[in-house]
Amino acid sequence: MTLRRALLSATALFALASAARAEGELHLYIWADAIAPELIAKFEAETGTKVTVDAYNSNEDLLTKLQAGSSGYDIVMPSQHFVRIMIDEGLLENIGASTLPAFAQVDPKWQKQWWDDTGDYSIPFAYGTAGFTVNRDQYQGPVDSWKVFFEPGPELQGKIALLSYPDEVVGAAELYLGVPFCSEDPAEMKKVLDLLMAQKPYVAAYTSDNIENRIGGGEVAAHFWWDGNSMKTRANDGAHIEYAMPKEGLVGWLDSLAVPKGATNLDNAKAFIDFLSTPENATIQYNYYGHASPVALEKDKMKYTPENAPELFPTVKVEFSRACSPAAQDLVTKVWTQLLQ
Amino acid sequence: MSGARFRPDFRLWGLLPAWVIMGFTLILPIGIVVLVAFGTRGAYGGFGWGFSGASFQQILFQKGWTEELEFNPQYLEIIARTLWLAALTTAICAALATPVAYYIACQPPKRRAALVYLVTLPFWVSMIVRVYAWLIILGNDGVIEKSLRAVGLVEDIDSLLFNNTAMLLGMVYSYIPLMILPVFASMEKLDGTLIEASHDLYANRWVTARRVILPLARPGIVAGAVLVFVPCLGAVLEPILLGGGKQMLMGNLIQTQFGGGRNWPFGAAVAVVLMALVMLVLMINALRTRPAGEAAA
Numbered sequence A: 001m002t003l004r005r006a007l008l009s010a011t012a013l014f015a016l017a018s019a020a021r022a023e024g025e026l027h028l029y030i031w032a033d034a035i036a037p038e039l040i041a042k043f044e045a046e047t048g049t050k051v052t053v054d055a056y057n058s059n060e061d062l063l064t065k066l067q068a069g070s071s072g073y074d075i076v077m078p079s080q081h082f083v084r085i086m087i088d089e090g091l092l093e094n095i096g097a098s099t100l101p102a103f104a105q106v107d108p109k110w111q112k113q114w115w116d117d118t119g120d121y122s123i124p125f126a127y128g129t130a131g132f133t134v135n136r137d138q139y140q141g142p143v144d145s146w147k148v149f150f151e152p153g154p155e156l157q158g159k160i161a162l163l164s165y166p167d168e169v170v171g172a173a174e175l176y177l178g179v180p181f182c183s184e185d186p187a188e189m190k191k192v193l194d195l196l197m198a199q200k201p202y203v204a205a206y207t208s209d210n211i212e213n214r215i216g217g218g219e220v221a222a223h224f225w226w227d228g229n230s231m232k233t234r235a236n237d238g239a240h241i242e243y244a245m246p247k248e249g250l251v252g253w254l255d256s257l258a259v260p261k262g263a264t265n266l267d268n269a270k271a272f273i274d275f276l277s278t279p280e281n282a283t284i285q286y287n288y289y290g291h292a293s294p295v296a297l298e299k300d301k302m303k304y305t306p307e308n309a310p311e312l313f314p315t316v317k318v319e320f321s322r323a324c325s326p327a328a329q330d331l332v333t334k335v336w337t338q339l340l341q
Numbered sequence B: 001m002s003g004a005r006f007r008p009d010f011r012l013w014g015l016l017p018a019w020v021i022m023g024f025t026l027i028l029p030i031g032i033v034v035l036v037a038f039g040t041r042g043a044y045g046g047f048g049w050g051f052s053g054a055s056f057q058q059i060l061f062q063k064g065w066t067e068e069l070e071f072n073p074q075y076l077e078i079i080a081r082t083l084w085l086a087a088l089t090t091a092i093c094a095a096l097a098t099p100v101a102y103y104i105a106c107q108p109p110k111r112r113a114a115l116v117y118l119v120t121l122p123f124w125v126s127m128i129v130r131v132y133a134w135l136i137i138l139g140n141d142g143v144i145e146k147s148l149r150a151v152g153l154v155e156d157i158d159s160l161l162f163n164n165t166a167m168l169l170g171m172v173y174s175y176i177p178l179m180i181l182p183v184f185a186s187m188e189k190l191d192g193t194l195i196e197a198s199h200d201l202y203a204n205r206w207v208t209a210r211r212v213i214l215p216l217a218r219p220g221i222v223a224g225a226v227l228v229f230v231p232c233l234g235a236v237l238e239p240i241l242l243g244g245g246k247q248m249l250m251g252n253l254i255q256t257q258f259g260g261g262r263n264w265p266f267g268a269a270v271a272v273v274l275m276a277l278v279m280l281v282l283m284i285n286a287l288r289t290r291p292a293g294e295a296a297a
Helices: A002-019 A037-047 A059-067 A080-088 A101-105 A167-177 A186-202 A211-216 A227-237 A266-277 A279-289 A326-339 B002-006 B008-037 B054-060 B074-105 B109-124 B127-138 B143-150 B164-188 B192-200 B205-233 B237-241 B250-258 B264-296
Strands: A025-031 A050-056 A122-135 A160-162 A203-206 A222-226 A241-243 A250-258 A318-320 B061-063 B069-071
Touching: A025 A266, A037 A050, A037 A266, A037 A279, A050 A059, A059 A080, A080 A250, A101 A266, A122 A167, A122 A211, A122 A227, A122 A266, A160 A211, A167 A186, A167 A222, A167 A250, A167 A326, A186 A203, A186 A326, A211 A222, A211 A227, A222 A227, A227 A241, A266 A279, A326 B250, B008 B264, B054 B061, B054 B074, B054 B264, B074 B109, B074 B164, B074 B205, B074 B250, B074 B264, B109 B164, B127 B143, B127 B164, B127 B237, B164 B205, B164 B237, B192 B205, B205 B264, B237 B250, B250 B264
Parallel strands: A025 A050, A160 A203, A160 A222, A250 A318
Antiparallel strands: A122 A222, A122 A241, A122 A250, B061 B069
């Protein structure tokens, strides 16, 4: 414990030393390409604040960085279950989120949910679902059930790709089998493994990179994917693909803006959160990012509507990933390790 | 030698910066990894200070689906698979690099420099970009499929990606420069008169290659083998992007444990085992080459 404390205080000293130079700065650590560059430029022009952006590709990367202490970041963008974990682990700053002007813009159905039930730490930023996309040049059949994906018929055999990590994939398998998320029952998780094992001979790849090309170009015919990415590839790049609406439901995610504990530019961080949440800016952001927005938008300027972007407006049940206990997480890891054996 | 004997202070202080850098950038981080491996696990990643050998036990014994602790070789299989892939890549690299290095060594000096430069050229491009290039070459409607179709050899073929051959191809491609360069370095020093002497003694080309050239190039091949084998043990990119990630290797295993698995001590324990294997390879190498070197001298 003492060594840890010594290390922490040493890093804190470094942080203090750099804080002296931090006037008018804002350091973002967010999902790759998550905020419209146009908005960052606009914020810099309006306030004179110098904004730097670093990106991560998984919630775990973010969590690891914050756990190491004194990350030097002022704003982070964790998904719902990681907001819960970070609050419980004391990694987020209480910014009195529900008193910020931004909070009033948030749709009441996303306010003070289980991941931030006091509404002190986070402002919802974007949400969506994880499901699967099919290439319509390669596959013409129905996409109304996860059965199509997990128990593929001859048309899809050998032409399926999943992600390289278990998170949402195991969640989707659980939805299909009716197993609750974060189950601690080995017998139930064994069923998940059996399902994925039976699917494996027909899987071309387990990889999370370069999905646009793989599914858009027809390298595979069905790919586990996210709603907004699938929509943008179809709408903007003209790929002949369709995002499935399986009747068993989709795996939901919601990313929030939050401030890590000990952030040096607290006021700038709050100002930026409010800035992003005004209807005008949130609409610019929505049109850039292509994921559903939990804050109020300018309806007439929305680029993506239920008509031209049905991916963003799910017609089936959406089940949000939860923060699993270590026992439940171990079962998920075990399923994945044995699957890739 | 004599200078050092008269001024031991200089040797001590002169080398101090090197020792400090080694200590802070090499030995300390390894120490931390070992420490984490013996630590206790944090509920949401991270680790606690406490002594526990559970992570090392977990490599051999895990709870089965019915909750009792049983011997489970799954991690040993991952380790064995990783070793096999690294060994195979090294062997293929050695087989391909030796003639290439010999050819380069036989060129006139100017041309030789240009060829060596070409071998090092891929290092100027990011590894990720180079692996992605193979996606374009091997992929559906990729360079290979298009050219085969253009000459009328095939109508329409399935993707050449996502199999072990593609993965091995990517690995060999990524690491072969690390083999060519040291083999070339030892071939360059090869005394041409020895080859002439071998022919004078009625050895044909094959015998000359086997009995004269290869033994003399051996130090280079051994050095190259170490340079290729060691990074191959930790390869992550090629197995996932080209091989399809259908079988876990040690690199992915460690990544999973530190990431989604949230079990840092176990990830660190696997990393320690990986490190121990690398050290074992280097030690065997050192023991094997030293007597040979002395015998040659």
